[in-house]
Amino acid sequence: METHLNIIGYLLIVLAFVHIVFPKYFNWKEELKPLSLINRQMMQVHTFFIAVVVLMIGLLCASSASELTSTALGKKIALGLGVFWLLRLFAQFFGYTSQVWRGKPFETTMHVVFTLFWMYLSGVFLGVYYL
Numbered sequence: 835m836e837t838h839l840n841i842i843g844y845l846l847i848v849l850a851f852v853h854i855v856f857p858k859y860f861n862w863k864e865e866l867k868p869l870s871l872i873n874r875q876m877m878q879v880h881t882f883f884i885a886v887v888v889l890m891i892g893l894l895c896a897s898s899a900s901e902l903t904s905t906a907l908g909k910k911i912a913l914g915l916g917v918f919w920l921l922r923l924f925a926q927f928f929g930y931t932s933q934v935w936r937g938k939p940f941e942t943t944m945h946v947v948f949t950l951f952w953m954y955l956s957g958v959f960l961g962v963y964y965l
Contacts, residue, residue, distance in 0.1 A: 836899040838958045843896030850889035856881055902962055909963050916959030923952035
């Protein structure tokens with residue numbers, strides 16, 4: 835499991851830095867214009883803090899895999915992370931309509947890739963707790 839946690843750590847670090855391109859890729863300058871100032875800023879601030887949390891989880895996994903698998907506190911943290919990523923997996927199906935990806939090759943590929951990624955994260959973290 836430690837190897838999987840290390841892999842997850844590095845993948846989450848990459849994912850955190852991918853958030854840097856979100857505003858440009860999703861054309862937030864234009865897309866968020868109709869929103870009120872508070873809603874526009876909430877979108878930007880929350881995206882930043884999501885990236886920070888994903889980075890911190892990645893650093894935790896990359897640097898402390900053995901502690902996550904071998905201590906009571908580590909296993910409880912893994913359980914919490916497993917539940918977190920399982921909820922994110924459910925959001926992949928119930929938080930986004932298929933209209934945003936169906937019939938679009940790149941978006942469909944990303945939907946499948948991230949569905950598998952959220953399954954992997956959930957499975958590994960819950961496996962750390964239950965195994």
